[in-house]
Amino acid sequence: MRALDHPAESAGPAPEAAPAGRTTPEPAWASSRTAWFTLSMIGVVTVFGQMDRAIFYLLVNSIKRDLAFTDTQMSLLMGAAYSGAYFLIGLPMARLADVGTRKYILPGALAAWSFGTAVCALAGNFWQLFVARSIVGGGESVKGPSSVSLISDLFPRDKLPRAYAAYNFSIRFGEALALIVGGLLIGYFASLGTVNLPLLGPVRDWHLVFLIFGAPGLIFALVFVTTVKEPARHGRKVQGSVPLRDVFAFLFRSRAGAVLIPILLAAAVNNIEMVGVGSWRPAFYERTYGWGPADFAPIMGVANMILAPVGLLAGAMLSEWLARRGHADANMRIVLWAHIGAIPLGIISPLMPNFPLALAASLASTFLVIASAPSLLAAMQVVTPNELRAQVNALYLFTLSVLGQGLGPTVVALLTDYVFQAETDLRYAMVTVAAIAGPISLALVWIAVKPYGQAYRDAAAAE
Numbered sequence: 120m121r122a123l124d125h126p127a128e129s130a131g132p133a134p135e136a137a138p139a140g141r142t143t144p145e146p147a148w149a150s151s152r153t154a155w156f157t158l159s160m161i162g163v164v165t166v167f168g169q170m171d172r173a174i175f176y177l178l179v180n181s182i183k184r185d186l187a188f189t190d191t192q193m194s195l196l197m198g199a200a201y202s203g204a205y206f207l208i209g210l211p212m213a214r215l216a217d218v219g220t221r222k223y224i225l226p227g228a229l230a231a232w233s234f235g236t237a238v239c240a241l242a243g244n245f246w247q248l249f250v251a252r253s254i255v256g257g258g259e260s261v262k263g264p265s266s267v268s269l270i271s272d273l274f275p276r277d278k279l280p281r282a283y284a285a286y287n288f289s290i291r292f293g294e295a296l297a298l299i300v301g302g303l304l305i306g307y308f309a310s311l312g313t314v315n316l317p318l319l320g321p322v323r324d325w326h327l328v329f330l331i332f333g334a335p336g337l338i339f340a341l342v343f344v345t346t347v348k349e350p351a352r353h354g355r356k357v358q359g360s361v362p363l364r365d366v367f368a369f370l371f372r373s374r375a376g377a378v379l380i381p382i383l384l385a386a387a388v389n390n391i392e393m394v395g396v397g398s399w400r401p402a403f404y405e406r407t408y409g410w411g412p413a414d415f416a417p418i419m420g421v422a423n424m425i426l427a428p429v430g431l432l433a434g435a436m437l438s439e440w441l442a443r444r445g446h447a448d449a450n451m452r453i454v455l456w457a458h459i460g461a462i463p464l465g466i467i468s469p470l471m472p473n474f475p476l477a478l479a480a481s482l483a484s485t486f487l488v489i490a491s492a493p494s495l496l497a498a499m500q501v502v503t504p505n506e507l508r509a510q511v512n513a514l515y516l517f518t519l520s521v522l523g524q525g526l527g528p529t530v531v532a533l534l535t536d537y538v539f540q541a542e543t544d545l546r547y548a549m550v551t552v553a554a555i556a557g558p559i560s561l562a563l564v565w566i567a568v569k570p571y572g573q574a575y576r577d578a579a580a581a582e
Contacts, residue, residue: 146351146352146353147351148273148274148275148353149273149348149350149351153273153348153350154273154274154282154350157269157273157347157348157350158270158273158274158282158285158286160343160346160347161225161266161269161270161286161289162285162286162288162289162292163289163339163343164225164226164229164262164266164339164343165262165266165286165289165290165293166289166292166293166296167229167233167293167335167336167339168229168232168259168262168293169289169290169291169292169293169294169296169297170293170294170296170297170300170301170332171232171233171235171236171255171259171297171332171333171336172201172255172259172297173293173294173297173298173301174236174297174301174328174329174332175196175197175239175252176197176397176398176399176400176401177297177298177301177302177305177328177401177412177416178301178305178324178325178328178329178412179193179197179398179399179401179402180401180402180405180411180412181305181309181323181324181325182196182248182325185323185325186243186244186245186248188245189532189536190532190535190536190542191529191532191533191536192245193528193532194398194528194529194531194532194533195249195528195529196245196248196249196252197252197394197398197524197528198394198398198524198525198526198527198528198529199525199529200248200249200250200252200253200256201252201253201255201256201259201524201525202256202521202522202524202525203253203256203521203525204253204254204255204256204257204260205256205257205259205260205516205517205521205524206260206517206521206525207257208257208260208261209260209261209264209513209516209517209521210363210510210513210514210517212224212228212260212261212264212265212513213261213264213265213510213512213513214363214510214513216261216264216265216268217268217507217508217510220349221265221268221269221349222343222344222347222348222349223344224261224265225261225262225265225266225269225343226339226340226341226343226344227261227340228258228259228260228261228262228265229258229262229336229339229340229343230258230336230337230340231254231257231258231261232254232255232256232257232258232259232262232336233258233333233334233335233336233337233340234254234258234333234337235251235252235253235254235255235256235257235258235333236251236255236329236332236333236336237329237330237332237333237334237337238250238251238254238333239251239252239255239329239333240319240322240325240326240327240328240329240330240333241319241326260513260516263512263513263515263516264508264510264512264513264516266286267286267496267500267508267512268508268512269350270282270283270286271353271500271508272350272351272352272353273350276500276501279497279500280435280438280439280450280493280494280497281435281493283435283492283493283496283497284431284432284434284435284493285431286493286496287427287431287489287492287493287496288427288428288431290492291423291424291426291427291431291489292424292427294420294423295419295420295421295422295423295424295427296420296424297332297420298416298417298419298420298423299416299417299420299421299424300420301328301332301412301416302412302413302414302415302416302417302420303413303416303417304324304327304328304331305324305325305328305411305412305413305416306411306412306413306414308323308324308327308328309324309413311324314327363510365507366507366510366511366514369504369507369511370511370514374502374570374573374574374577375502375503375574377567377570377574378451378498378499378502378567378570378571378574379499379502379503379511381563381564381566381567382495382498382499382515382563382564382567383514383515383518384518384563385560385563385564385567386515386518386519386523387518387519387522387523388523388556388559388560388563389523389556389557389560390518390519390522390523390524390527391522391523391526391527391530391552391556392465392527392552392553392555392556392557392560393523393527394523394524394527394528395523395526395527395528395530395531395549395552395556396465396469396527396531396549396552396553398524398527398528398531399528399531399532399545399548399549400481400549401415401416402545403469403545403546403549404474404477406542406543406545407469407477407543407545407546408473408474408477410474415474415478418478419478419482422478422482423482423485426482426485426486426489427489429486430486430487430489430490431489431490431492431493433490434453434457434489434490434491434492434493434494435493435494437453437490438450438453438493438494438497441453446572447571447572447573447575447576448568448569448571448572448575449494450494450495450497450498450501450571450575451494451495451498451564451567451568451571451572452568453490453491453494454491454494454495454498454564455561455564455565455568456491457487457488457490457491458491458557458560458561458564459561460484460487461483461484461487461488461557462553462557462558462560462561464480464481464483464484464487465480465481465484465553465557466550466553466554466557467480468480468481468484469546469547469549469550469553470546470550498571499511499512499515501574501575502571502574502575527552530552531545531548531549531552532548534547534548534551534552535548
């Protein structure tokens with residue numbers, strides 16, 4: 120099952136849930152042209168982020184081959200190295216995004232993680248690669264909260280589902296592009312063997328791929344800074360950064376918390392499965408079916424490019440249709456339905472007898488979760504006041520990238536190395552994780568549906 124990667128002006132929750140303070144005059148919304156241009160630039164940044172995150176998974180077997188790592192060591196590079204830095208940097212930077220100039224914060228983060236990706240090419244041992252992956256994780260921890268905060272100040276509430284559909288398309292497009300470009304590059308560079316580069320000396324296929332993926336982001340960071348305007352903030356009730364204690368008070372003492380806490384927990388559990396299974400899927404295809412990255416990655420990439428816009432558009436339109444028919448819980452209802460369909464597909468995918476069937480089941484699961492992603496992000500914004508959005512979304516992404524990504528790959532690797540005790544039995548470790556995490560995540564989403572409907576009605580009444 121794929122992750123629910125991300126998050127109309129967004130109205131706050133019931134009045135008592137919003138932080139106290141003085142109210143400032145409401146600024147005008149950006150023009151449609153400015154809003155969509157800014158969103159497109161955010162989308163390009165997101166594409167670079169997803170590419171730099173996803174390419175590592177395609178290179179697992181190549182790195183293991185040259186550096187003689189175990190599955191458990193590779194899982195720590197996929198998970199703990201990335202998520203540890205995400206944990207340390209994500210929330211402080213999200214607090215800055217709630218009050219700072221986001222047009223500088225977001226491209227600064229892009230430059231940081233692009234540099235980290237390029238540095239991965241210079242690593243010669245476990246700890247050097249661990250540090251490089253930590254730079255990537257720290258930089259990418261800033262991307263989601265800053266992007267979601269910007270988008271919520273570019274589009275009013277009734278336009279948010281479509282805006283987040285476009286944003287989520289950039290997430291899926293980046294993942295797909297990593298598969299296509301990464302797979303083709305791996306196949307080409309593998310045919311060259313060892314290449315001698317000036318200053319770097321002898322390098323292999325994975326070194327070259329990291330260098331090529333890291334360089335463009337450094338250039339685009341400058342383009343973003345010089346072309347994007349900072350949007351006015353909407354719906355703020357206080358000036359300045361809200362203390363962290365107020366963020367947690369909002370989560371645990373307001374009606375919105377009955378929605379957000381199950382969402383955060385579901386995201387953590389779901390991402391243990393999503394990243395745990397997804398990060399090992401390239402290795403699984405190669406070990407089980409003999410399909411290497413150069414064989415399967417372009418196919419998966421093209422399929423995702425086709426499925427992503429269809430799923431995102433279908434999900435956004437269905438959510439809007441349900442809302443027009445009076446269903447206040449429309450957004451969370453879509454998320455619930457997607458979980459119900461995606462969980463069994465995620466469980467059976469690794470058990471398929473051949474690669475085409477395994478890929479088909481995985482893509483079907485991906486389609487359902489893609490369709491629900493804009494609804495999930497819109498639901499979170501509806502119940503969260505402006506001055507808390509970046510921090511609340513940082514907590515959401517914390518559960519995704521720190522708990523989910525930090526634990527998921529390692530859980531699968533530990534099951535493979537110490538329970539099933541054979542690399543060829545990787546599929547059973549993937550199934551075990553999916554069969555446990557999926558139903559728990561579904562139950563948590565179900566808990567959030569009813570309180571979300573009430574919170575939506577409260578927000579509409581207050582507005």
